[in-house]
Amino acid sequence: MRLPARLTLEDTPYDGDEFTTLWTIAAATYGVGDVVTTIALVWFVPHVSExxxxxxxxxxxxxxxxxxxxxxxxxxxxxxxxxxxxxxxxRxxxxxxxxGLSLVGAFTTVYNLRLLFG
Structure with a gap:
């Protein structure tokens, strides 16, 4: 399936490898770190709520x-x-x-880990 031209980096001044790196960091911090630690807190730590x-x-x-x-x-x-x-x-x-997602994800992951183990 081919994406519409507006949803690609073709004919833009931006590099695909840079884009991939930026969004991999966002996915790791916000998408994995924040989600996993939030699930651990909300479902497995009785004295902590969202x-x-x-x-x-x-x-x-x-x-x-x-x-x-x-x-x-x-x-x-x-x-x-x-x-x-x-x-x-x-830009x-x-x-x-x-x-923004990387910063929010990193902050909430660290904060959640502090609540889990602190």
Whole structure:
């Protein structure tokens, strides 16, 4: 399946390897680190509950699939913004989403680990 031209890096000033690296870091920190530590806290540590009201509501309503769906939705939305920004040559919206997700993911992973083992 071929992606629409607006969803590729063709004819943009951005490098595909750089894009892959940025989004791999975002996936590792936000997509894996944050999700895994949140699941460990919410489902396996009885005295800890989700602090984000939106996430807590989704978890209460839909459980683990809801948490994963919410995180995946946020990730895919940010990926779409980044790809569309690449077509427009907008550096802030190209680099911002993976950088933001990486920072949020790294912070929440460390914070969650602190709650798990602290």
């Amino acid at each position: 602090g984000n009201p939106l996430v807590a509501g989704v978890v209460d309503a839909f459980g683990q699939p809801g948490l994963i769906g919410l995180k995946l939705g946020a990730f895919l939305f940010c990926l779409l913004v980044s790809l569309l920004a690449a077509q427009d040559g907008d 802030l919206l190209y680099y911002g989403p993976p950088a």
